[in-house]
Amino acid sequence: AKDFPLALTPNDPGWNDLVGIAPGPRVNATFVTLARNSDVWDIARSIRQVEDRFNRRYNYDWVFLNDKPFDSTFKKVTTSLVSGKTYYGEIAPEHWSFPEWIDQDKAKKVREDMAERKIIYGDSVSYRHMCRFESGFFFRQPLMLNYEYYWRVEPSIELYCDIHYDPFRLMVENGKKYSFVLSLYEYPATIATLWESTKKFMKNHPEHIAEDNSMKFLSDDGGETYNNCHFWSNFEIGSLEWLRSKQYIDFFESLDKDGGFFYERWGDAPVHSIAAGLMLNKSEIQFFNDIAYWHVPFTHCPTGEKTRIDLRCHCDPKENFDWRGYSCTSRFFDMNGMDKPEGWENQKD
Ligand code: GDP
Ligand code: MN
Numbered sequence: 001a002k003d004f005p006l007a008l009t010p011n012d013p014g015w016n017d018l019v020g021i022a023p024g025p026r027v028n029a030t031f032v033t034l035a036r037n038s039d040v041w042d043i044a045r046s047i048r049q050v051e052d053r054f055n056r057r058y059n060y061d062w063v064f065l066n067d068k069p070f071d072s073t074f075k076k077v078t079t080s081l082v083s084g085k086t087y088y089g090e091i092a093p094e095h096w097s098f099p100e101w102i103d104q105d106k107a108k109k110v111r112e113d114m115a116e117r118k119i120i121y122g123d124s125v126s127y128r129h130m131c132r133f134e135s136g137f138f139f140r141q142p143l144m145l146n147y148e149y150y151w152r153v154e155p156s157i158e159l160y161c162d163i164h165y166d167p168f169r170l171m172v173e174n175g176k177k178y179s180f181v182l183s184l185y186e187y188p189a190t191i192a193t194l195w196e197s198t199k200k201f202m203k204n205h206p207e208h209i210a211e212d213n214s215m216k217f218l219s220d221d222g223g224e225t226y227n228n229c230h231f232w233s234n235f236e237i238g239s240l241e242w243l244r245s246k247q248y249i250d251f252f253e254s255l256d257k258d259g260g261f262f263y264e265r266w267g268d269a270p271v272h273s274i275a276a277g278l279m280l281n282k283s284e285i286q287f288f289n290d291i292a293y294w295h296v297p298f299t300h301c302p303t304g305e306k307t308r309i310d311l312r313c314h315c316d317p318k319e320n321f322d323w324r325g326y327s328c329t330s331r332f333f334d335m336n337g338m339d340k341p342e343g344w345e346n347q348k349d
Helices: 037-053 072-082 104-115 125-136 142-146 168-171 195-203 246-259 268-279 307-309 329-336
Strands: 028-032 061-066 086-090 149-152 178-180 184-185 229-231 235-240 285-287 291-294 298-300
Touching: 028 037, 028 125, 028 142, 037 072, 061 072, 061 142, 086 142, 104 149, 125 246, 125 268, 149 168, 168 229, 195 246, 195 268, 229 268, 246 268, 285 329
Parallel strands: 028 061, 028 149, 061 086, 178 285
Antiparallel strands: 149 235, 178 235, 184 229, 291 298
């Protein structure tokens, strides 16, 4: 028994026995989380899931961003959970404030009006800064400039299945620039003029529109109107170099000048989705059936029992949102001529 101590200490071999165990190269990539200090225990849960299901074998870094300085508890807890290196960045005020061309009175009236109409986050200033930051600035924070790919993780998410390959490598080796697990319709009241702004951009910058784009995913009438379909951006694995490209920055700046982040309540999900849909080729957008995910209130539980058993999933397939009426994922499959996974008909409603 003396060769087998009752308990290991952090200095014993074996304490970190899974760290770095996955063979093969790594991508120049990082996890990224925007959070407040008060999110610490909710992000701790998310990190635990990501580590258990994937990162303890891969040890990618994790960048945390905040409009205020992170406190020592936040840093201590998250660093203890992440198997890669952790970095903490404070967002510059110009990336988290009203640009000078925004009419404050007009923006305030909108918030009051949206509050009365009970539009979710309609009265919030900070939510608008968050959406604008995620749309236009997270990928050009100094800490993010060190990386080529990112995986966005929010507080209080779940991962229900093992991930036995490196999604970053899948992205790189298959030429993918953007990815999703859930898609749905946006609340029209939050984006009343987003498509008008998009059309103006398309007219001014026809050179940025991809030939083999996903307009069919975004519009049912060849681009006249937006059908509100978007990829849910609280989960994203994507290319930072694409977001830092002239195309994407031109698009963001054009939208930002139009003011809809403040005069309406444009979300980063429709902004990223419209950008990906119009400026990437269809083949550059990836749907991950095998990454099982929950963010309140929707679940992506892989279709196909074999997948769920092989990957030791713990989600209820009845909860899967993919093939329900309010999901846009069916459209994505149809547009790409993809076969739906076996068993999808049983999950329609
Ligand atoms: P929802 O998913 O649209 O309901 O919005 P969340 O409340 O989850 O916010 C989206 C992301 O932004 C999460 O990662 C939050 O932690 C983060 N976030 C939201 N508001 C703020 C804020 O005021 N400051 C900071 N630092 N992070 C925020
Ligand atoms: Mn969230």
